[in-house]
Amino acid sequence: MKRITIFSLLLILGLTGCAETPNDENLNQTTVETNTDYQNTEDDYNAEGVYDPFEGFNRAMWTVNYDYLDPYIARPVSLAYVDYVPSPVRSGIRNFLSNLDEPASIINSLIMLDGEQAVTHFNRFWINSTFGLFGLIDIATAADIRKPGDRAFGDSMGYHGVGNGPYFMVPMYGPVTLREGVGDTVDGLYFPLNLLTFWQSLGKWAFEGMEDRAALVSQEPLLKDSPDPYVFTRDAYIQNKNFRATGGKSIEEEPADEEYLDEFLDEVDDY
Template identity: 75%
Template sequence: MKKITLLTFLFALLLTGCAETPNDDTVSTVDAETNAELAEAGPAYNVEGTYDPFEGFNRTMWDLNYNYLDPYIARPVSLAYVDYVPSPLRTGIRNFLSNLDEPANMVNSIIMLDGEQAVTHFNRFWINTVFGIGGLIDIASAADIRKPAEPGFGDAMGYHGVPNGQYFMVPFYGPTTLREGTGDYVDGLYFPLSLLTFWQSLGKWAFEGMEDRAALVSQEAMLKDSPDPYLFTRDAYIQNRNFRASGGELELEEPQDEEYLDDFLDEINEF
């Protein structure tokens, strides 16, 4: 999922600067050590690559999102958009916004050494831009040039060994990590995303977010049935980021005490 970038990046940097200095028997910085070493120095995490030093704060933000912002704002607005906006209009908006990401997907595929996927993103961009009225119509898919995975710069960094870094739960935004926040910021520097104003980027995030939120309604029961929804969400998110950073080659492992995670990961991997 693509989300607005600058706010998350600045928020991550702010919290990083406010972090307490670790004890002598722990690692000193995130950048100097791998996530595995961080996990060994701190709490035992179910999913490799997890580093959640702000769990108390993150749980507070989770409660805000899960108990207030989502049920009273995000969920009803998203369902209203899906239910009342004509499907052809929604499809055109979705196609247009998705087309804006294709150059970034192409560059990130190159960084991840996937030339075939990079060529596919390039072909989709020029075909849909030229023949699909700026991307409103997905001509490429009609020509059997199907959209492959959408790698972000955060995924590319992970592919080359950059750890996830700190995990954050941000109001309205949801889960992210320092690596993903930085990667989203870099993605926003690619053409044509770099041409968007703040408000245009916000609109892109809002429209895509409404579609994604409405699509997850069928998965709400699994979240509610989880013994700890916060850990369920964190583990699912980190596993998904690890999977994307591996180029789809990583075998997803089911964390202990989270029997619902596999189905949830199958669902979110479709976005």
């Protein structure tokens, strides 16, 4: 799904939330108590760059996602897709959709001053588009031109010092920051993503989401064992975005729960 629609909704919700100040007498008492309950837990993570001004709303959306939408819709649908769709068909779909992102990665690699990776993305795109049936077959990898991590405009902004901005939890969609929302909108303007209709973009999002969700099944115990799954997911997400914004270089500050986050981040970064 094109994130511009969701992103516009988030901006409206954000402006509504900004109308309330901490001193507002009408501030919801339940939200205050909830934030107090989790204050000590959040201090244990302390991931750099976390800005969660709408935590009360985000926690409510997390409950919708984690307790209802994921176990009853996203997880079973994703596992059924992986279990019952033939592997060659899934591989072809995955390769084709991945190839569509290569031009955006070329431009963003250049913005991040990484000419070598830009050339790699360029070579992969023209080889797979020409000889791989528009990307259905990953000829480039077979030729030992392996795909580096995708580069998004949100990563490029982070590389040049733009912060993550407010963090949002969107129903069925998952976490997103202001920087990522803007970045994905810009990436959608690049060829060939700009040629996709709304329904084609929705299909791309759905297929990629099913692959990603199925791949994270093995990491579910990490989430269940964490003191606060919401904070764990939020900080792992921000930590991953911080890492991507460095161009794949290590960052000095690590979250306190490194033993939980390392494996989770590795799995997310692979997809």
